Amino acid sequence: MHKSLEHAGVSWTGQPVRRAGRDGGRGIAALDPRTRIMLALALAAAVVAASGLAAKAAGLAVAVGLARAARLARRPTLKRLLAVDLFVVAxxxxxxFTTPGTPLLTLGPLVASVEGLVHAVAIGLTANAVVLALLALVGTMDAVTLGHALARLGAPARLVEILMITVRYLDVIGREYRRMRTAMKARAFRLAGTLHGWRSIGYLLGMLLVRSLERAERVAAAMKCRGYRGRLPLIDRLRFGPPDRVALAVGLTLAVLAVGLDRLAGA
Amino acid sequence: MHIVDGALSLPVLAAGGVLAAGGVAIGLARTDGDRLPEVGILSASFFVASLVHVPIGPSSVHLILNGLIGLALGWAAFPALAVGLLLQAVFFGFGGLIVLGVNIVNIAAPAVVVGALLGPWVRRCRPAVAVVWGGVAGAAAIAATAVMVALSLAASGDAFVPAAKLVVVAHLPVMLVEGVLTAAAVGLIRTVKPTLFDPPGLAAVPRGSGDG
Structure with a gap:
């Protein structure tokens, strides 16, 4: 079980949670969660839309700056980036070797091309820039705030509802899972890559689902008793102030400028 | 598996975004307000299950379980997986942001199809036979996801074709693990709590009105 899920809603990722309004704060923490989501989207869209390496590298530099401004804990962040990078490394x-073009280096029958290398570097820059910006801007708010901000940004109410309930019960279900795993260990079960091991995990997860559904029925009944009709009231103190206007204006302008310059340079 | 941002071409990203939004909209429209807690809590369970690493040979795979998700949630698999993948992207840095739509479709579409095609069998057969269909559902959903991931890559450029083939081959062991695992889970659920396979996103029958 993921250690970082133990305090769902507080700080899953080992990152310090930065909330606007409630604990004040400066820099990224002072921005409204909606602004942070929009900025992350703008940066991601710009980096993905740009085709030149310069624009993508600039995006990564901005993302690194954001990560420092958000004071992301270094080790967990690097670990997450490394997880991304295994795919990128492949x-x-x-x-x-699979892109035809100007030969760069020959290994027996394999020929590496300059174009292929450029493409690979571009993917690496983009993937890391987006993940770093996401972790810095959105990963530092708690999951409930994320739900509220998404609702205020116009996400479907029912989707937000599911998100909030998922977040609420992640920790509960996670603890249920750990309890069952402990019980299996107490009966001398050791997980191995055998038919027996896989079937046992299948039974474990089947039972987890059964218990979850039974819990869901109790929860739904309790919620109905309290007047639930498919909508939880969202009580928050989101405030969209002057710093948000400035940050959004600067961020969007930079994103548009970067993509524009990138297109001009490519043409 | 999560595709990262930067790999796919813009048309593929756009198509993924549109299809994901459509799937989520259908899933939400078909889910009764009463059953939102159920979808949320099952979504949390599948999130927890996706963090389980199962050993196979010298390595280990992490579970997707989209076959089981489809059987349990029907169309509601789309919103449930959208929530799970969004949380994973935002808090764990798995996958990316712009590519989220493609990742949702690649995992949720096989879930819905498997749930619709095999769900009736899993519901109606004797538990011993349902186990077989459960295994087929688990393996087929992973196979479909692997093929869709490969197609998303291949559609983004010829240079990705070898990588796309590698994705399919790499998912063969995952198919085996998820097939065995889903078969066991389906057998247990059919015996203990068969109403779990009346998905909110499929049937209009209120849960508890049956024999459960």
Whole structure:
């Protein structure tokens, strides 16, 4: 079980939670969660839309700056980036050899091309820039705030409802899972890659689902007793103030400028 | 598996975004307000299950379980998986943001199809036979996801074709694990709590009105 889920809603990722309004704060923490989501989207869209390496590298530089401003804990962040990078590494290794173009290096029958290498580097820059910006801007708010901000940004009410309930019960279900795993250990079960091991995990997860559904029935009944009709009231103190206007204006302008310059340079 | 941002071409990203939004909209429209807690709590369970690493040979795979999700949630698999993948992207940095739609479709669409095609069998057969269909559902959903991930890559450029083939091959062991696992889970659920397979996103029958 993921250690970082133990305090769902507080700080899942080992990152310090930065909330606007409630605990004040400066820099990124002073911005409204909606602004942070929009900025992350703008940066991601710009980095993905740009095709030149310069624009993508600039995006990554901005993302690194954001991560420092958000004071992301270094080790958990690097670990997350590394998890991304395993996929990227596989691409970087394969792409130069599978893209035809100017030969760069020859290994027996394999020829690496400059174009392929450029493409691989572009993917690496984009993937890391987006993840870093997401972790810095959105990963530092608690999940409930994320739900409220999404609702205020116009996400479907029912989707937000599901998100809030999921977040609420992640920790509960996680503890249920750990309890069952402990019980299996107490009966001398050791997880191995055998038919017996897989079937046992299947039974474990089947039972987890059964218990979850029974819990859901109790929860739904209790919620109905309290007048639930498919909508939880969202009580928050989101405030969209002057710093948000400035940050959004600057962020969006930079994103548009970067993509525009990138297109001009490519043309 | 999560595709990262930067790999796919813009048309593929746009198509993924549109299809994901459509799937989520259908899933939400078909889910009764009463059953939102159920979808949320099952979504949390599948999130927890996706963090389980199951050993196979010298390595280990982490579970997706989209076959089981489809059987349990029907169309509601779309919103449930959208929530799970969004939380994973935002808090764990798995996948990306712009590519989220493609990732949702690649995992949720096989879930819905498997749930619609095999769900009736899993519901009606004797538990011993349902186990077989459960295994087929688990393996087929992973196979479909692997093929869709491969197609998303291949559609983004010829240079990705070898990587796309590798994705399919790499998912073969996952298919085996998830098939066995889903079969066991389906057998247990059919015996203990068969109403779990009346998905909110499929049937209009209120849960508890049956024999459960």
């Amino acid at each position: 691409m970087v290794v394969m792409l130069p």
